[in-house]
Amino acid sequence: xxFSNFAATLASAVSxxxxxxxxxxxRQEAAxxxxxxxxxxxxxxxxxxxxxxxxSTAIHHPEFVDFYIQGTFTDTSNRTPFFLIQRNDFAADQQxxxxxxxxxxxxxxLGAGSWVLTAFVTFEQDGLTEVGGISx
Ligand SMILES: *[C@@H]1O[C@H](CO)[C@@H](O)[C@H](O)[C@H]1NC(C)=O
Numbered sequence: 140x141x142f143s144n145f146a147a148t149l150a151s152a153v154s155x156x157x158x159x160x161x162x163x164x165x166r167q168e169a170a171x172x173x174x175x176x177x178x179x180x181x182x183x184x185x186x187x188x189x190x191x192x193x194x195s196t197a198i199h200h201p202e203f204v205d206f207y208i209q210g211t212f213t214d215t216s217n218r219t220p221f222f223l224i225q226r227n228d229f230a231a232d233q234q235x236x237x238x239x240x241x242x243x244x245x246x247x248x249l250g251a252g253s254w255v256l257t258a259f260v261t262f263e264q265d266g267l268t269e270v271g272g273i274s275x
Contacts, residue, residue, distance in 0.1 A: 170196035170273075175206075175258040177275040182254055184246035190275075192236040192258050194229070199262035199269075201229040204236055206258055210251035219251045 173194040182188045192204050207221040224240050246254070257274040 171198045172260045172271040172273040173197035173201070173204075173258070175256065175273050175275045177256040180275065182242055182256075183252070184242050184248075185244045186242045188240050188242055188256070190224075190236075190238045190240060190256060190258075192238075194234050194236075197260065197262075199264055200231065201260040201262050203227060203261040204229045204258055205261070206238065206240070206256060208242070208246075208254050208256050210246070210249070210254040212249070212251045214250060219249060221257070222246065224256070 173192060173196055175190065175192045177191075178189050179186065190206055192206075194201055194204075203226065205226045206224040208224055209221045210219045211217070212219060222243070224242070225238060227236055227238070229236065242254075255274050257272045259270055259272045261268060261270050263269075
């Protein structure tokens, strides 16, 4: 489970969990936007994939859950841009979002591989709209 974060709110959270063992802390951080799984995990362009997002561990209930994929360029090892797969509304009483998607064939023309699926979660906190990401 990889983790990325768009929101600049970690500084305050870090002091709260500073006394927690590192592994536990990492798990708590990783789960704060929920959990996402994709099958097959090593997908390429043209594949049919199944995405399952599970909000039960999310600290703030999502308003939107947007699925993106990002790969690594074979020649430079740089990350590709994020490519949007599907935007989704997330209902107030919803916990699980399961989606069957077709990965665009055109991704195979970019000279990239090692594709990773990330769920970017939009939520409200303290009157502000934040986005955080969790990767499969
Ligand atoms: C969602 O995650 C929770 C906590 O890990 C787990 O108990 C539950 O079974 C999951 N639900 C699904 C449908 O995967």
